[in-house]
Amino acid sequence: xxxxxxxxxGLNIRLTPLTDPDYRPFSRRLAWLAADADxxxxxxxxxxxxxxxxxxxxxxxxxxxxxxERRRGIGSxxxxxxxxxxxxxxxxxxxxxxxxxxxxxxxxxHHGFAIGLSxxxxxxxxxxxxxDSVVGPEGYRLESWVGVVPDELAQTFTDARAGMDDAPQGxxxxxxxxxxxxxxxxxxxxxxxxxxxxxxxxAVHEASGAIAGFTxxxxxxxxxxxxxxxxxxxxxxxxxxGLALWMKSEQIRQTRQRFPDLDGLLTDTVDTNAPMQRVNxxxxxxxxxxxxxxxxxxxxxx
Numbered sequence: 053x054x055x056x057x058x059x060x061x062g063l064n065i066r067l068t069p070l071t072d073p074d075y076r077p078f079s080r081r082l083a084w085l086a087a088d089a090d091x092x093x094x095x096x097x098x099x100x101x102x103x104x105x106x107x108x109x110x111x112x113x114x115x116x117x118x119x120x121e122r123r124r125g126i127g128s129x130x131x132x133x134x135x136x137x138x139x140x141x142x143x144x145x146x147x148x149x150x151x152x153x154x155x156x157x158x159x160x161x162h163h164g165f166a167i168g169l170s171x172x173x174x175x176x177x178x179x180x181x182x183x184d185s186v187v188g189p190e191g192y193r194l195e196s197w198v199g200v201v202p203d204e205l206a207q208t209f210t211d212a213r214a215g216m217d218d219a220p221q222g223x224x225x226x227x228x229x230x231x232x233x234x235x236x237x238x239x240x241x242x243x244x245x246x247x248x249x250x251x252x253x254x255a256v257h258e259a260s261g262a263i264a265g266f267t268x269x270x271x272x273x274x275x276x277x278x279x280x281x282x283x284x285x286x287x288x289x290x291x292x293x294g295l296a297l298w299m300k301s302e303q304i305r306q307t308r309q310r311f312p313d314l315d316g317l318l319t320d321t322v323d324t325n326a327p328m329q330r331v332n333x334x335x336x337x338x339x340x341x342x343x344x345x346x347x348x349x350x351x352x353x354x
Contacts, residue, residue, distance in 0.1 A: 064089045065126055067133060078103050078235075084133050086117070086126050094121040097130035101141055106228040109144040115156070127159055139350055146348040147224070157344055165346035169222025169322050172329065174337035175278065176317040178308060181336030186301040188255070189293040192264065194302055196253045200240040205263065209254060210236045212263040215285030220322040224347060247273035251310070253303045255286075255295045264290035267299045275311040281319040284328065296331050304335065 065086050072083040079102050086095035095117035102110050113134055117127045138146055148165065150156035188194065201209045213231045243250045254266040265286035271279040286295045307314060319337060321328045 065094060065124075065129075067129055069133070072098065082134075082137050084130055086130055088121075094118045095126045095130055097134050099134045099137055101143070104230070106230060107226060108142070109225075109227065111138050111141070111143040111146055113146050113148040115148070122155065128163070131163060135348070135350065144349070144351050145224070146350060148346050148348075149343045150346060152342045152344050157346070160346045160348075163348070165348045166223070168224040168345045168347040169220070169324075171320045171343045171345065172323050172339055173318065173320045173341050173343065174332055174339045176304065176319075176332075176335060176337045178304070178314055178316055183301055183304060183335065186294075186298050188298040189295070191258055192255050192290075192293075192295065192298075193258055194253055194299065195256050195263075196251070196302070196306060198249060198251055199244055200237050201252065205254070206233045206236060208261070208263045209252075209266065212254070212266055212287060213283075213285065215265060215287040216283060218288070219285070220324045222322065222324070222345070224345065243270055249273065249275075250282075251303065251307065253299045253306070255290070255299055257290065265295045265299060267296070267303055269303055269307065269317065271307070271311055271314065276313050276315070278316045278318050279307065279311070279314060281317065296328065297334060300331060300335055 065088055068085050068087070070083040070085055072081040079100050082099045082101070084097045085093055086097075087093050096115070098114040100112040100114075102108055113131075115127060115130055115134070117130070135146065146165075147168070148156075148160055149171075150160060152170065195205065197205075210231050210233050213236075217229070240250050249271040251269045251271060252266055254263045256262070257264045265284075267284040268282040269279050270282055284296055284300065304317065307317065317337075319332060320343070321332065323342070
């Protein structure tokens with residue numbers, strides 16, 4: 053059960069559940085604030101619940117405690133509130149991303165979170181890397197668009213998302229991730245509503261007219277700072293032809309032209325996904341840090 057607002061035992065700290073306005077079409081967040089006797093925030097916790105039936109067993113945790121207030125039990129009490137709420141909503145697995153060997157990593161390990169997978173983060177500095185021309189395989193052409201996918205490509209683009217179904221997932225059972233055209237369009241519209249720009253490059257198999265693979269990049273609305281890769285996938289029947297390298301190279305070329313003030317491109321890859329790491333290294337991406345995606349099995353007795 054979630055504790056009612058009140059002072060933590062032995063601490064002059066008040067823990068209060070909040071209403072979080074960050075509502076999304078397929079998820080919502082619960083929030084808690086920890087504050088001292090003067091009302092100053094000292095910590096917070098968020099639980100993102102997934103409303104898709106195939107993934108409702110998963111929820112995401114975000115927990116922060118001010119560095120000066122750590123090691124006083126505040127984080128543990130916030131975590132208690134999150135775990136209680138997760139169980140009330142029939143969540144079976146709690147997920148949390150933390151830097152490897154960080155205080156948060158050690159905190160979660162202490163509280164029974166296992167490592168579900170590890171992610172390697174990398175950055176491409178647009179000003180520093182000059183790419184050689186990449187030639188694509190015969191029988192394919194590249195298509196690109198900004199924002200929502202064109203109507204004539206909407207269904208085949210949605211079908212191509214199956215190329216991510218067998219991506220490495222470590223020890224995490226994510227469940228089936230079902231896409232339809234409505235969800236595909238909605239995902240692009242949400243990015244646009246945030247004021248960001250979604251750029252997509254896709255490889256089309258000319259004989260069938262179907263999209264064989266794609267790569268997505270989200271650019272800040274002002275065209276400055278760093279852009280974030282959202283997904284790159286190639287359907288199994290079209291792999292080992294160099295499509296990922298070709299698509300990402302073209303995306304970098306287009307990004308330089310469209311956004312001359314952009315500094316870099318960010319990406320993350322599961323540490324066991326060696327093929328994609330090789331593609332990124334070839335394109336000049338340099339590793340920056342690693343995260344552990346830790347998991348807590350809520351089906352086990354507390």
